[in-house]
Amino acid sequence: MASLKELLIPKFKEQFESLNYEFVEFRDELTILLDKKDVVKVCRFLKDDDGLQFKLCEDVTAIDWARSKNQPGGKGSRFTVVYHIYSIKNGFRLAVKADVDESDCSIDSVSSVWKTANWAERETYDMYGIIFNNHPDLRRMYMPEEFEYYPLRKDFPLMGIPGSNPLPKK
Amino acid sequence: MGLEAVLTNDGIITSTIDAVVEWSRKNSVWPMPMGISCCAIEMMAAGDPKYDIARFGSEVMRFTPRQCDLMIVAGTVTFKMAHVVKKIYDQMPDPKWVIAMGACTSSGGMYRSYNVVQGIDQFLPVDVYLAGCPPRPDNLLNALIQIQEKIGKTKAREFKDVKIPGLTVLNNN
Numbered sequence: 001m002a003s004l005k006e007l008l009i010p011k012f013k014e015q016f017e018s019l020n021y022e023f024v025e026f027r028d029e030l031t032i033l034l035d036k037k038d039v040v041k042v043c044r045f046l047k048d049d050d051g052l053q054f055k056l057c058e059d060v061t062a063i064d065w066a067r068s069k070n071q072p073g074g075k076g077s078r079f080t081v082v083y084h085i086y087s088i089k090n091g092f093r094l095a096v097k098a099d100v101d102e103s104d105c106s107i108d109s110v111s112s113v114w115k116t117a118n119w120a121e122r123e124t125y126d127m128y129g130i131i132f133n134n135h136p137d138l139r140r141m142y143m144p145e146e147f148e149y150y151p152l153r154k155d156f157p158l159m160g161i162p163g164s165n166p167l168p169k170k
Numbered sequence: 171m172g173l174e175a176v177l178t179n180d181g182i183i184t185s186t187i188d189a190v191v192e193w194s195r196k197n198s199v200w201p202m203p204m205g206i207s208c209c210a211i212e213m214m215a216a217g218d219p220k221y222d223i224a225r226f227g228s229e230v231m232r233f234t235p236r237q238c239d240l241m242i243v244a245g246t247v248t249f250k251m252a253h254v255v256k257k258i259y260d261q262m263p264d265p266k267w268v269i270a271m272g273a274c275t276s277s278g279g280m281y282r283s284y285n286v287v288q289g290i291d292q293f294l295p296v297d298v299y300l301a302g303c304p305p306r307p308d309n310l311l312n313a314l315i316q317i318q319e320k321i322g323k324t325k326a327r328e329f330k331d332v333k334i335p336g337l338t339v340l341n342n343n
Binding site for chain 2: 142143144151156157158159160161165166167168169170
């Protein structure tokens with residue numbers, strides 16, 4: 001497990017010299033923090049590189065930190081989009097994270113890299129309202145199409161917003 | 171034993187239309203298995219030889235609502251699914267009855283959340299609420315017996331839905 005990390009970090013440095021990124025390791029799980037504009041090209045490199053071969057996109061999800069750059073005294077972006085990817089050949093799991101702010105709530109889609117990301121990104125859109133640019137079919141996944149809210153956002157009440165999800169007439 | 175003992179004499183039984191229709195209707199309740207989640211497994215178990223719902227004349231699970239008179243809503247009904255359940259219920263011919271099987275269906279159960287309907291009685295007329303998570307198959311049979319009792323007390327010619335106090339809530343024990 002540790003062997004791929006030793007391969008990955010120098011390779012990454014060599015490939016993306018001018019990029020703004022950071023490696024974080026926590027309990028043997030490696031994470032790359034990126035700017036959201038770089039996500040697609042980094043993902044493509046991680047997938048297509050012969051040594052790394054991150055062929056499996058396990059999940060795309062997001063975190064709502066319930067904070068905003070625009071709030072007085074607030075710093076950091078409201079959302080973080082998280083990609084969990086796995087190299088089947090090396091048996092190595094990696095998380096890629098990119099911050100997305102509420103004022104520009106969008107990020108480029110990686111569904112052109114991994115087809116699995118298609119539905120995972122739709123779910124993230126459905127639950128958090130993050131727009132995935134260049135996504136082939138960005139529709140709601142679970143909630144009804146006419147639903148106006150994003151349920152996994154921290155400001156969404158547990159029991160929902162009355163009247164937003166109508167029942168059939170008795 | 172049964173009818174043949176009577177029929178060998180004259181071959182004639184006198185009765186009222188009401189009594190005959192009620193008797194035949196309540197002993198041939200055809201369920202619509204609206205199996206949405208885990209309660210459906212117990213509903214299937216009620217159909218197997220161990221519990222044998224056929225003893226009560228209800229083994230004919232019809233997967234088309236047009237041939238059913240009893241809807242067993244077995245499982246968590248989400249807001250999105252509620253429209254489907256209602257549509258299927260509307261397709262069933264009158265007279266018809268509804269069992270709300272299990273905690274989720276009756277009250278939302280443990281899913282106190284924005285996406286689960288907190289009791290299907292918000293959009294369906296429920297006849298029997300069945301407690302349990304999930305209820306055992308014999309509880310479902312008990313609910314069916316309660317429905318039969320209700321059908322027996324419904325005037326066959328009028329199709330009036332009779333509200334019988336104390337009949338609509340079942341306990342788990």
